[in-house]
Amino acid sequence: SRAKQNSVDDFVSNILAGNIAFLSRAITLVESTNEKHQQKANEILDHCLPHANNSVRIGITGVPGVGKSTFIESFGKHLTAQGKKVAVLAVDPSSSVNKGSILGDKTRMEELVTDKNAFIRPSPSGSSLGGVAQKTRESIILCEAAGFDTIIIETVGVGQSETVVHSMVDFFLLLKLAGAGDELQGIKRGIIEMADAIVINKADGDNQKNANIAKVEFNRALHLYPIKESTWQPKVLTASALQNLGIQKIDTMITDYISLTKENKYFDIKRNEQNKYWLLSTINQQLKNRFYQNPKVKNALAKEIKDLENGKTTPFNAAKRLLEL
Amino acid sequence: SRAKQNSVDDFVSNILAGNIAFLSRAITLVESTNEKHQQKANEILDHCLPHANNSVRIGITGVPGVGKSTFIESFGKHLTAQGKKVAVLAVDPSSSVNKGSILGDKTRMEELVTDKNAFIRPSPSGSSLGGVAQKTRESIILCEAAGFDTIIIETVGVGQSETVVHSMVDFFLLLKLAGAGDELQGIKRGIIEMADAIVINKADGDNQKNANIAKVEFNRALHLYPIKESTWQPKVLTASALQNLGIQKIDTMITDYISLTKENKYFDIKRNEQNKYWLLSTINQQLKNRFYQNPKVKNALAKEIKDLENGKTTPFNAAKRLLEL
Incomplete structure (x- = not known):
């Protein structure tokens, strides 16, 4: 090739x-x-x-149906219209199973796809979330080197994927829908804690009222958490990606966040911490790869698992023998 | 010594x-x-x-203040009174930080402590939850060999500790308090999914009514989940550990669970799966220990982290160099 x-x-x-x-x-x-x-x-x-490194990295998460693609299309076009270069990557832990991916198997972001200042790449597939995430993180570096100044990392809230995306971005945005009350039900506590902003999408027409109610409720929830190390107070905004409403405010908010954190040095502190995290997780991933991809281990592991099932050995003995190979 | x-x-x-x-x-x-x-x-x-292996292993979790110690004391005494031998171990991920432990730093379970058919052991300390859990799992084997037929593993719901305890027990019990409605708020979805039973503690006096309301609500929540592989329908019971109310019912319920799962083979299937999980996690833990305890790696890692902070290297380069040592 x-x-x-x-x-x-x-x-x-x-x-x-x-x-x-x-x-x-x-x-x-x-x-x-x-x-x-x-x-x-x-x-x-x-x-x-x-x-690399000269970009703003934005993580966007939200359950299926919340309108992530439409939001990224609307937000991305808003940025490219200002002359910015926007790369959209994805971390989709399910892509290893169905061999598809969030972005790959759908004809979405139709306008952004054809925008010469945008680059859209589906999630890599892989057998582990850590492996998928490492590839995405390396792709960020390539996109930055190619001059992309805004990197958007999309993920669907499955398993630990938000945590992993949070560990590679500067700003973490949670997309929500307004429903009939009970907005906080069903959100993992950890996600609210990670969010730098919650954007209530589809806030248009009849939904407007519910969206405003949800906004109050989320604001209250966010204020329950201690002040972040960044000193940033997470915000709740409403938007309608479909009707391009509220997009400018989101752009301004993220710009404000970046100014604040660059000024108080948190921007660099966080990227440093992320680098350390990625150093250790790259090592840990590689240690496992080396071990389990060793053909001797592959054969012996199958045998030990069989013995384990038949009660002929124990996890510790089996591990010990495998580690001595 | x-x-x-x-x-x-x-x-x-x-x-x-x-x-x-x-x-x-x-x-x-x-x-x-x-x-x-x-x-x-x-x-x-x-x-x-x-x-080893001839015991019933019971995991008990619940937030601080729910009355775990009082419950284990009451439940444990109920079992020893029948001639059973009860070992109480703990997995406390915070013990590595504060050098104390759930059980160690408190004068609790005063009666069970002096019971000759009971053995109470605080959580091991350790730098990782995986390490702490492995030690607990090995202690289970020793307790079983010493003739303990009931092993209770206590954990406080911090981080991933419930998941880890769930992976080493036959029956997983979640302790809750009845409050003023909204019982389901603040419980991680995953914990409800893991629970074989929810026991609403402190169901006495004025609390009785709230406890019964909570019972209905939890029962409804539990029925939302698909039927478990064990075919066991998780139960909600009320109890007052302080007043020894409802303890016999809990004992009977666990006995029923063990009978059911031994009959339909799920008991052995689950222990097999747990063994496989522990085989892999022991290996992964050991791979890390070997690597990071290598003095050459220790020295080089400190230097690489410094370089990383000064922008002189990247996570991937640093990892590569360390892995080549």
């Missing part, structure tokens, strides 16, 4: 020049499980790194 | 004879970070294993 034929230098110079085709192919190398591809991807990443 | 002088055979024969002092000292070896102690602990465990 062409991706194999181009040299690392070709990739790097083209990515730095903002060439989307090369960016896309480099991400494919990042996502590949082929060892040669991974090695090439690492070399490309090494050279892109000095040019 | 005496613990060092006694041979593995001494330990094993005394544990099998039900000697609490030796049991206690063996658990101390299990919890030790000293490599020689760990080796001795492993040998003792190996010899105890054929005598």
